[in-house]
Amino acid sequence: MKYKERKAEDNVSTVMQFVLLGFSDLPQLQGLLFVVFSITYMIILIGNSLIIIITRLDIALQKPMYFFLANFSFLEICYVSVTLPRILVDLWTQDRSISMLDCATQTYFFLMLGTTECLLLAVMAYDRYVAICNPLHYPLIMNHKMCIQLVVGCWVSGIPVQIGQTCQIFSLHFCDCNQIDHFFCDIPALLKLACGDTSVHELTVYVLTILIIAAPFVLILASYNKIIVTILRLPTARGQAKVFSTCSSHLLVVLLFFGSATITYLRPKSNHSAGTDKLLSLFYTIVTPMFNPMIYSLRNKDVIAALRKLLLKK
Secondary structure, eight states: OOOOEEEOTTSOEEESEEEEOTTTTOGGGHHHHHHHHHHHHHHHHHHHHHHHHHHHHOGGGOSHHHHHHHHHHHHHHHHHHHHHHHHHHHHHHOOOEEEHHHHHHHHHHHHHHHHHHHHHHHHHHHHHHHHHHSTTTHHHHTOHHHHHHHHHHHHHHHHHHHHHHHHHHTTSOBOSOOEESSSSOOHHHHHHHBOSOOHHHHHHHHHHHIIIIIHHHHHHHHHHHHHHHHHHTSSOHHHHHHHHHHHHHHHHHHHHHHHHHHHHHHSOGGGOOHHHHHHHHHIIIIIHHHHHHHHHHHTOHHHHHHHHHHHHOO
16 A cells, blocks of 8 residues: 655654554455444444433433433444544545544543443443432432533543543554554554654553543442442342342443443553454444443333334334
């Protein structure tokens, strides 16, 4: 693949354009991969859109929990749309080149939306904590104004942090090779291409990852610790099962997303391999958003009832 380059004063060529290798090591499967990813993208769009529609239209779902769920579904659509359309274009055209600006833009939105997802999952856990552990004060604490403030905070908080991180990563010099062995512009893959000492940048990535992933995850664990204690104090097994069923869907999504993201960004650099990175990235960027609507709908009687009402309405 040809790429543009600019000669620096120290005779080191600086990359001006990247090539996303993606799944180019599977030449016989390009057509099949295009079909699979196209179907996956449609499932994600339709599934999450249905969640948004029914939570807006059904009166029974006008609750904080479903308000957060609708925002989460919209976030999943945005999150997937950062990477999947680009994958489809690359598979269709076989032109895998991407400009420095496009790569930086993709990296920023991926990181910003990922930060929003971590924070929103923590907010959803807090909502369940208040509803189960402090039910009498729940309507006062989780009022409409508070819900909007929490959601806006989730969306806005990651913007300045990820602008700074993206600028830091793309201030590096990329030389010798412009081939990113990934299907999108992810930080670990970009750092492999950078020349010179990147230890400071790697340390910054680790610190921000701990703050963005680990901190919300600890808050989620603390919330569920309180929730489990409260559930075990309920007098009947039926009551325990009913309360746990409202939390199990969210807990499963948390484990899927945080588990794969943590392994990707916090494991030692020596353990990084292109194949493993791609597999883990596919999991939390595509597979999890695809299953989220199914996880939430199949395990929630209110959502199933609202969906049935919408589909049968004539």
